[in-house]
Amino acid sequence: MITHQHPLFLKSQTTWIFRLTVIAALFLIATTTFAQVSLPKVFSDHMVLQRNTLIPVWGKGKPGTQVTVMLAGNKASAFAGKDERWMIRLPQLKAGGPYRLEIFESNNSKPVIKFEDVLIGDVYLASGQSNMELQVQQAMNADEEISNAQFPNIRLFKVEHNKTITPQEEIKGGQWQRCDSTSIKDFSAIGYYFARELHKELGIPIGILQSTWGGTPVEAWTSREILLSSHISRTKVLSNDTITPQHFVNDSLDLIRFWEIVYNPQNQSDQIYPDPDFDDSQWTEIQMPQTLKNMSIPDYEGMVWLRKEVNIPKDMKGRDLTLNLGHPELNYTLYFNGEEICKTIWNAEPEHIYSIPDSIIKAGPNNLTLRMAFLWGGGGFNPPAKEMYISDGEKKISVTGTWKYQKDLEPEIPFINNYHQYHSFLYNAMIAPVVPYGINGFIWYQGENNVDNAYNYRKLFPLLINDWRIRWQQGYLPFMYVQLANYMKRDSVPMESNWALLRESQTETLKLPNTGMACIIDIGDANNIHPLNKQEVGRRLSLIAKKMIYQEKIQASGPIFKNFEVENNQIKIRFSEVGSGLSVQNGEVLKGFSIAGKDKKFHWAKASIKGNQVVVTAKEVPEPVVVRYGWANNPECNLINKEGLPAVPFRTDNWNATEK
Template identity: 65%
Template sequence: MKLLLKIIPLLFVVSSIHISQAQISASKVFTDHMVLQRKADIPVWGNAKAGTKITVELNQQKQSAYANADGQWQIDLPALPAGGPYILNIYENESTSPTVSFKDVLIGDVWLASGQSNMEWQVQQAMNADEEIKNADYPQIRFLKVEHAKEMEPQAEIKNGKWKAIDPASVKDFSAVAYYFSRKIYTDINVPLGIIQSTWGGTPVEAWTSREQLLSSSVIRDRVTANDTITTDHIEKDSLDLIKFWELVYNPHNGTEKSIPKRNYNDSDWPTVAMPITIKNWDVPPYEGMVWLRKNIDLPKSMTEKDLTINLGHPELNYSLYFNGTEICKNVWNAEPKHSYTIPEKAVRKGKNTIAVRIAYLWGGGGFNPPAEEMYITDNKSNISLNGEWKYKKDLEPTIPTIMNYHRYSSYLYNGMINPVIPYAIKGFIWYQGEDNVKEATDYDKLFPLLINDWRIRWQQGYLPFIYVQLANYMNRKQEPSESDWAVLREAQTKTLTQPNTGMACIIDIGEAETIHPLNKQEVGRRLALLAENMVYGKQVQAYGPMFKNYSLEEGKVIIEFTETADGLSISKNSDKLKGFAIAGKDRQWHWAEAEIKENQVIVYSPQVSEPKAVRYNWADNPEGNLINSSGLPTVPFRTDNWPTVNQK
C-alpha cells in the first residue's frame, strides 16, 4: 500500500454522541497547556449539532466550517511558527463570545511516543528518579498521556487525558524515555516540545496496527480473523476481572497480614524451598496468585538495640515485607536493582526473628532471584545471609481471576489509543517495543513495517520520521555461541531501516541481565534525540554506532567493513580485547573468535575454523560485544550469513 493512497482517517467510526442545541465540543486531545505543531496545517475537530457553523481562532487566524450530518466538524488552521502562549477559541454560529476556549497553548514540535512497557516506564521508576524529578522544570515541554483503552472498533475519542507542563509534580508519571528525549531536543533546538504518550506494557506490535493493514498481510491475517468471535461482553468482563486482579495483588486478604508475619505463627506444616532460585525450577509455577514466605533467623546481641538493614536482592515485583510482624515496605512495581530497607530498632529482637514476605507470583515469575550473596541482613559490621530454606504457602488468599489480556489482541490498542489522536499534527514518532513479539521474532520484519506504513497513511503527513529503539541485552549470558530469538528480533528491527525516513537507537550495551526494564532511560532518550537531531533538525551529530557494511574472506580470516565509524573504531572502556564475535565454517558450528581492529575494519579469525564462512556479532540474548566508534556508540548487532535461525525451518 503506497503512502500516496488517499484514504479517509477512521476518526468517527463510532456512533456520534448526541449534541444538544447550542452546544459544541472539541476532541478530548485538545486541552489547556497543549502544544500544536509548528510549520504545518493544524487540524482541530470535534462535535456539534448538524449544520452548526464552527469558527476556530488562534493567534488572530480564523477559519470556519459547518458540522456535517453526523455532527462532526474539522477545521485546518494555517501553519504557524513556534511561539505562544496563545488562546485557542471556538465559536458557534455568529457568536462573538467563544463557546470553548483553551489557554496557555504553545506552538512547537509534537512527537507521538508509543510502545510497550519500556516506553511506558515512568520517570519515578527509572534511574536517579529522585534527582531527576526534583530538577524537572521545563514549562515549555508538555505531555498528553493517553489513558489505556482496548476497543474492538476504532474510536473517535480518547478515554481521558490532559496536557500537562513538565514540573516535579507532573513528570514522575510520564514516560522516562520520552521525557529524556524531549528534554534533549528542547535544550538543543529551543522550541516548545509536546509529547503524546500512548503506551501499554506487555503488548505486541499488532495490537497497535489497524485491522485493515493487518488483513493485508498473510503473516497475521488468520490470527486477526480468529478474534472475530470476541464481543463487548467479553471485554467488559475482562476489565472488571482486571480491577479485581490488582485489588487482590495489592491488598492482603483473609487477615493474613495480621497473623502470618508474627514470630509465633505456626508454619510447621508449610513446605520449604531454597531461595534464591531460578523460578522454573520450583514447583509453584505455573501457579498465579499470592504466596507467603517465612524465614526465621537468629540475631546475636551485638545486632540488637540498633537499626538494621535488610537486602532482598532481586525479588519479583509487587511484594510486602514484614519483620516480626511490623510492615517494613510495600513494593509496587519498583524495579530498582537494590531492594534495601531499614528495620527499625524497636522491631528487632535478640535471638529468633521472623521475616515474612507476601509476594505476587504472576506470569511465570515469583520469589527471589539469584545471586544469593545479595540477600542478607546487616548492621554494617556483620552480615547474616538470607539465602537457603524458606517456608512457603500458597492458596491462603482468594484466587485471582484469569485475565484474557484483550489489550494484546490485534488492533485493539490502535482502535482505542491511536485512532482517536489522528489527525493531530505531529513532527514524528518515537517507538520502543518488541519484547512481546520475541517468541515469534521471525514475523517481526513483516509486522513492524506494517505498523509504520499504517500510521503514516492515517496521518497523511507524508513519510513522517519514525525513530525506534532496538531491544537491549537481557537475560543470563550464555557461555557458548547459540541461537537467540532476541537476536532475530533485533535483526528484524535493523532490516526495518530500509523503510524510508526511519532511525534506530541501538542500546545493546545498557541492558540488564536481571530485568527486562533497564533503568538507564536517560541514555535511551539521548540516543533517540541524536537520531532526531540528525534526521529531522539538520544537526551534524553522530547518531549511530558502527554498522556492518560488507565482508570478505582472506586466508582463513574474515574482514569486516563498517560504516558510521566517526573518527574510528575502538574498544569500550575497561576492556583490552574485542569480544562478541563468533565464527563458523561450512559445518555451521559457531565458535568464539579472535578479533582485531584495523582502521575501519575488524579482522576475525579462530584456530578452530580454518576455512571460515560467516561471522556473527552480538548474536545473543545478552551479548558482551564491546566494539564502539569514537563517539562511544555501540556497534549494531549483525551477521554475515543467511542460515536458518530460531523458529525457522
C-alpha cells in the same frame, strides 16, 4: 433538631425554587441550542500545534453548521456535514506563541470555544509498552530530575488507558500540561528526556503526545485493516470478532478481584504464616536465589508464601540490623518474627534494603517470611546470591540457601484475558482518536511482548509504521524507535536467543524510509527488564531526530554491519556509521564476536580493530563461514565508534530463524 417555618415563608420558598428551576431549564436549552460545535479532547489549553505544516482542527457539529477557526490572525471556515463532522486546516505558522485558538459557529460574533496558552512548535507521538511508559519518578535520578523539570515551553499530553473493539472518535481522557515538577512525575521518562534535548538545542516549543500501555504487543497498536492484509495476523484478528463489550466488563470485574488478592492477604494468612511458631515442616524446600522459571512451580500465577530460619549470634544483638533482599519479585510483603517490615507494590528499585529493629530480633533462630506475588512468569529472587544477607555493618549472615515455600494458601487469582493485548484494541481507543493531530514524527519503544514471535516482528512492525503514516497523511513521517536493551543472565557460551532475533527484526525495519533506531545494547540491566537510564535513551533518540529531521551534521548511530569476507581462517567485517572511527568501550579487549564453520557450532572469537574493520578468528574454527556479534539475550559486547555509540548486534547467517 426539628424546626418549624411560617406557611408564608414556605410558599415564598416554593415560588423561588420554581423560578430557579425554570431559569436553569431555559439556560440549559439556550446552552444546548447555542453550543452546536465540539472538539476532541486532544485539543485543550496549553497545547502545542505543529509548525510549518497545515494545522488540522476538527470536530463535530449540527449538520449544516458553519464552523470558523481563528489562530494567530489566521481564519478558516468549514461546514459540518451530514455525519456531523467538520475539518479545517489552518495555514502554516512558525514556532511561537502563546496564542488563543477560537472556535465560532454560524454567524455568532463571540467564540463558543476557546483555548488559551497555545504554542506553535514540534509535536511527537511517543508510544509503545512499559519502557516508553516508565515514568520520570520511576527512572534514574528521579528526585533531581523532577525538581529541575521547569520547562514551560515543553508541553505534555498523556492519553488515558482504554481499549475498544472498534475505532473511536474520542479518547477516554487527557489534557495538555506545562512541563513542571508536578506534571512531569508520572510522564514518560524517555518522552521527556527526548523533548528536553530538542528544546534545549532548538529553542522552540516541544509537545509530547504520550499514548502507551505496558505489556502490549505491536499488534495491539495496529489497525484491523492493516493486520487483515497479512497472513501472519489475519487469523488472530478474525478470531477476536466474537468479543463483545460485555467481555470487557467481566474482565474488569475479574481484574478488581485479581488485585484485591495480590495487594491484600486473604483468609487471615498474614496472621498465620508469619508467626515464628508456625509449623512449616510440610512445606517444600527450595534453594534461593532463583526465579520462577527455574523453580519447581513453573507457570504458576498467584500468591506464594516463603519462610526461612535465620540464626543471629549474640554479638549481633543490641542494635538494629540491615536486611538486603537482593532482587526479589516486585510485589511482596516482608515479615520478621511475625512483624511486618514492608509492603512493596511494583518496587523496581535496584536495591531492596530494610532496617530490622533490635526490639524484634532474638539471639538464635529468627523467622524471615515473605508473601510474594508470582505473576506473568515472575517470582522468587534474582541472583546474585551475594546481595542477600543480614548485617550489623561489620558481619554478614547470608539469607540464601534453603527456604521453604507453599502455594495455594490463598484463593486462586482470576484468569485475566488482558484485552489490552488483543489485536487493534489499543489502536482503536488510543491512536485512532488522535489522528490527524499535527505531528512531526513518532518515537517508539516496544518489542518485549513480541519476543516469543521474534522473527515475525520484522513484518509486523513495518505494518504498524506504514499504518500510522497512512492514517496521518503527512507522507513518510519520521519514525524513531529503540532497539531492545540487553537483559537476563549472561550466557557463558554462544547460543540462540529470541531477544537477539527480535533485535535483528528491529534492525531490518531500518529498510523503511525515514526510520531511525537507537541501539541501547550497552545500558540494559540483567535483572530488570526496565533499565532505569532513560536519560541516555532519550538522548540517543534525539540524536536521530537532530540528524534525520533537523539536518544536523552529527553522528547519530553506532557502527552497523555492512559486509564481510573470509580470508583463510579469518573473517574481516566492515561497518557503516563508523563516525570518527571504530573503538572499544573503556579500552578493554574487544568482546561479543563468535564464528562458526559449516557444522554450525559457534565459538567465541578473538577480535581486533584494523582501521575501519574488525578481524575475528577462533582456533576451534579453522574454516569459518559466518560471524555473529552481540547475539544473546544479554551479550557482553563493547564495540563502539569514537563518538561513544554502540555497534548494532548482527549476524551473517539465517540459521534457526523461521516464520511462525
